[in-house]
Amino acid sequence: MGAPPLGEAKGRGRGKTPRAPTPAELERHLAEIHDDDLDPPRGVLLVARRGGEPAGCAGLRRLDGGRAEVTRMYVRPAHRGRGVAPALLTALEETARTWDATHIVLETRRDLTEARALYARHGYTAVPAYVHGPHAEVWLGKELGTP
Numbered sequence: 001m002g003a004p005p006l007g008e009a010k011g012r013g014r015g016k017t018p019r020a021p022t023p024a025e026l027e028r029h030l031a032e033i034h035d036d037d038l039d040p041p042r043g044v045l046l047v048a049r050r051g052g053e054p055a056g057c058a059g060l061r062r063l064d065g066g067r068a069e070v071t072r073m074y075v076r077p078a079h080r081g082r083g084v085a086p087a088l089l090t091a092l093e094e095t096a097r098t099w100d101a102t103h104i105v106l107e108t109r110r111d112l113t114e115a116r117a118l119y120a121r122h123g124y125t126a127v128p129a130y131v132h133g134p135h136a137e138v139w140l141g142k143e144l145g146t147p
Helices: 023-032 084-098 111-121
Strands: 043-050 053-062 067-076 103-108 138-143
Touching: 043 084, 053 084, 067 084, 084 103, 084 111, 103 111, 111 138
Parallel strands: 067 103
Antiparallel strands: 043 053, 053 067, 103 138
16 A cells, blocks of 8 residues: 655644654655665666755656656645756656666656646657556656657
8 A cells, every 4th residue: 555645644634734754754654665666777766956955856767668667756845836847857858868768658647637737748648558556547658859
């Protein structure tokens, strides 16, 4: 089932305001969701910072057939609408090119309309389902030419 998103699950449904995770909670959460596919050389996890604090993150993993997959894209609410997600996506695409990937793919949920709009602005279009899971509802991809 996996760990709940940090800073969003705390207090949900109990009339409490969500709070930022403590450093110990963050370390525990990261240990729970560790994914070897994001360890070099199979993948990479990027962290974006604004004003010295973490603003967002995104992962990229190698797939077969010259493909790379965007995963774990997240921007903290206070940093949304400030160019963090486009910068992360551009950095992932550049990384995929250095791996000689010819296509980049991702899966997302239908309700993440802002994320889907971001991907559309960056040239991502519908592709056949390549993975299945409880949160995989929309599959998108893009051919990686020159930037």
